Amino acid sequence: MIPTAPRLDRIKPSPSGTMSQRARDLRAAGVDVITLSSGEPDFDTPEHIVDAAAAAMRGGQTRYTNIDGTPALKQAIIGKFERENQLHFKPEEIIIGTGAKQVIFNAFMASLAPGDEVIIPAPHWVSYTDITLLAEGVPVVLPCAQNHGFRLQPGDLAAAITPRTRWLMLNSPNNPTGSVYTREDLAALAEVLRQHPQVAIMTDDIYEHLLFDGRAFVTMAEVAPDLKPRTLTINGCSKAYAMTGWRIGYAGGPANLIKAMTKLQSQSTGPTSSISQAAAVAALNGPQDFISVRAAAFQERRDLVLGWLGRVKGLTCYRPEGAFYVYVGCAGLLGQKLPDGGTIETDTDVALYLLEHRVAVVQGAAYGLSPYFRISIATSTALLEEACARIAAACAALT
Structure with missing residues (x-):
């Protein structure tokens, strides 16, 4: 054994x-x-996305790509962020990983020192705390009451921040509750975060397009542009495009963090599947109806x-x-x-x-x-x- x-x-x-x-x-x-x-x-998975993958295979796109993603997919992601979130990124501020989970893993592994704290509002996706622990960080789980829509309140955030706090984790729409942060909710949290420049913000926006009752989606870097230099905005193709098995996650964030995450990825999975990346280009650039x-x-x-x-x-x-x-x-x-x-x-x-x-x-x-x-x-x-x-x-x- x-x-x-x-x-x-x-x-x-x-x-x-x-x-x-x-x-x-x-x-x-x-x-x-x-x-x-x-x-x-x-x-x-929609047919035009499957067709793009097949065309990529027949066209010889079956080799390693750049560690952080193909130029074509980076441009598609940059276009998506500009079109849907009013966020502007350069190619060196974008990384593509094997699912959003790997992107989160890379970010925490690349940025947390032993004992650093990550504030995680609960209910939360099951992996946030365990990835934090694996990166030798300390998950600080903040229960969010149902009468507040399971959303983190500014006073609770302020009380939880310490000199060791390195990240705030936000997920909207939320897994498991389906709660959605409004523009006003995020603006109130941003006011707290402005007082603590050592705290970075990670937003998991993977359910962005799955909204009910006419609700609109907003993300922290869009609501508070001054916080964008310390925000990592994470998304992927799994949920909206029904591409869970294709394993495509991505993020836009500060170039120094993206560089560190790319270094880590170079010694773990390497680049994401070239075929999946070609499919993701079609997903992001193609029909959205x-x-x-x-x-x-x-x-x-x-x-x-x-x-x-x-x-x-x-x-x-x-x-x-x-x-x-x-x-x-x-x-x-x-x-x-x-x-x-x-x-x-x-x-x-x-x-x-x-x-x-x-x-x-x-x-x-x-x-x-x-x-x-x-x-x-x-x-x-x-x-x-x-x-x-x-x-x-x-x-x-x-x-």
């Missing part, structure tokens, strides 16, 4: 990935499980799930403003008795109980705020209806 490195003791496997794997294992054993634990659109159609489909599914689960005793549902998740409050289930005589004590117990009823969800503890569980609405209406019926039956069986 080969011993593993002590640094791995700081982190845990992705809870959402673990729950999805459990569901796959059950299905392989013949159990009919509906998986609502995966953050992956169920739509196909299908995105709003798919966002509308997610909104319909949201409304369906809210209607179903809003009638289930013991559950409460925050109304998502974007992304494709519903963060379900389950405080009303705690203390109830299971059919086998046990007791529901945590939201992890709830998630495991629902898995017994053939629905895979992810417990709120994974996202830093309990008692909740997250369900993904990135699946068909028929499956969502059946999953909600199973959840309702499971809750009704508690006493």
Whole structure:
């Protein structure tokens, strides 16, 4: 046996990935499980993007590219930032990675010294804290109450900043809650950040185009241009373009940080797939009208799930403003008795109980705020209806 490195003791496997794997294992054993634990659109990658990838392969674009990305994709990203976010970057301020997760990983590994702090509002995506820990940083998790829309409040941010704070992590639309920061929200946080020039801002905008009820998207560097020199704006093709398997993430930020991230990437994955990059050029430069159609489909599914689960005793549902998740409050289930005589004590117990009823969800503890569980609405209406019926039956069986 080969011993593993002590640094791995700081982190845990992705809870959402673990729950999805459990569901796959059950299905392989013949159990009919509906998986609502995966953050992956169920739509196909649009045909013009697939065609661009095929053309790239036939055209010989199958070799290594520049570590930080092809000139063509960098120009497409620069155009996207200018067109959609009013942000202006130079090629040396852009990096392309193998998914947005790698971009975040590179940024923290390239910038954090042991003991440096990263402020992470909760609920948060499961990987933010573990990437921080792997980079020898200290995650400072700030719970954000549902009555504030799960959004970080300026006073809480100000109270959390210390001389060791190096980053503030922002994610809007948010995974897992679907909450969206408004221009006014970001402007208020910017006022706090102006008093602390040592704090950099990382914005994870991966769900930018998946907005509901006519909401508009804004990002911190757009709202507060004076903070752009210390902001890393992260995005990717996975969610809006249904390209999760293509593994394309990117960021715009200060040239010195991008250079350091590129140096790190040169000794890890190297450049992203040349074929995926060619597809991403087509995604960013090509037709965009299908995105709003798919966002509308997610909104319909949201409304369906809210209607179903809003009638289930013991559950409460925050109304998502974007992304494709519903963060379900389950405080009303705690203390109830299971059919086998046990007791529901945590939201992890709830998630495991629902898995017994053939629905895979992810417990709120994974996202830093309990008692909740997250369900993904990135699946068909028929499956969502059946999953909600199973959840309702499971809750009704508690006493």
